[in-house]
Amino acid sequence: MKQLTENDLPELVGSVKQIKWAKDIRVRYLDYFNKVVSYDFAKPKTWEILDYDEEDQNIVKREKEYEIALERLRPISTLNNDLLKKSTFTGQNLKHYEKYLNAALVPELSSSSYEESIEKQSAFLKETVYYIRADRSELDEIIDKIATQMTKDWEDAYNYLDSNMDKDLHKQVAYRNFLCKYGKKTLLENTSAAWWISMR
Numbered sequence: 080m081k082q083l084t085e086n087d088l089p090e091l092v093g094s095v096k097q098i099k100w101a102k103d104i105r106v107r108y109l110d111y112f113n114k115v116v117s118y119d120f121a122k123p124k125t126w127e128i129l130d131y132d133e134e135d136q137n138i139v140k141r142e143k144e145y146e147i148a149l150e151r152l153r154p155i156s157t158l159n160n161d162l163l164k165k166s167t168f169t170g171q172n173l174k175h176y177e178k179y180l181n182a183a184l185v186p187e188l189s190s191s192s193y194e195e196s197i198e199k200q201s202a203f204l205k206e207t208v209y210y211i212r213a214d215r216s217e218l219d220e221i222i223d224k225i226a227t228q229m230t231k232d233w234e235d236a237y238n239y240l241d242s243n244m245d246k247d248l249h250k251q252v253a254y255r256n257f258l259c260k261y262g263k264k265t266l267l268e269n270t271s272a273a274w275w276i277s278m279r
Contacts, residue, residue: 080116080259080260080263081116082112082113082116082117083109083112083113083263083266083267085106085109087266088105088109088266088267089268089270090270091105091270091271091272092270092271092272093271093272093273094272097272097273097276098272100272100276100279101272101273101274101275101276102275104276104278104279105266105275108152108155108262108266108278109266110148111148111149111151111152112152112259112262112263112266114145114148115145115148115149115152115255115258115259115262116255116259118141118145118148118255120248120251120252121138121141149255149258152258152259152262153184153185153187153258153262154184155262155265155266155269155278156184156185156258156259156261156262156265157180157181157182157183157184157185157261157265158181158183158225158229158261159177159180159181159264159265159269160180160228162224162225163176163177163180163221166221167217168214168217168218172211172214175209176208176214176218179204179208179209181269181274183200183204185229185257185258185261186199186200188250188251188254193233193237193250193254194230194233194234197226197229197230197233198226200226201222201223201226204222205218205219205222208222232257232260232261233253236253236254236256236257236260237249237250237253237257239253239256240252240253
């Protein structure tokens with residue numbers, strides 16, 4: 080996955096003041112994205128030696144910067160997608176569900192199966208989103224489709240990598256690529272200045 084530039088990002092929608100403020104916020108997330116997507120996962124060659132040389136110190140420093148950037152990128156790696164646009168929801172109900180999915184983040188990387196994390200999140204979404212009784216069936220179906228797509232995206236990210244890679248490293252790199260896919264979608268498609276301001 081390639082880095083993005085400000086020129087790649089869409090124009091924002093809102094007042095002049097909102098747009099100016101939102102652009103400043105969005106560019107910070109762009110910086111987090113670029114730091115995360117370009118990280119090389121190099122490991123210090125002297126883990127068991129207390130006195131690292133300069134190269135090892137730089138690697139450790141970059142690793143810490145990567146971890147911070149990854150955590151700061153996650154808030155824009157949301158589940159927002161195009162399914163609601165094709166639904167029968169209208170008015171305030173539609174706005175509520177859009178807002179809800181735009182606040183729901185991809186699950187954190189855990190020691191358990193990531194597919195299980197997605198499944199648990201899907202069940203949690205169904206239990207916590209506000210339902211109009213008549214909406215429940217359609218919304219459950221949308222959440223199931225989101226979970227199915229997420230699982231596929233995760234499997235694609237995981238299977239794309241060299242199967243001979245260290246198991247833990249394999250999972251970390253796959254998660255980075257998976258999370259960046261969702262963060263990139265937000266950067267390239269979310270044009271609401273008000274939403275970006277809410278991420279300050």
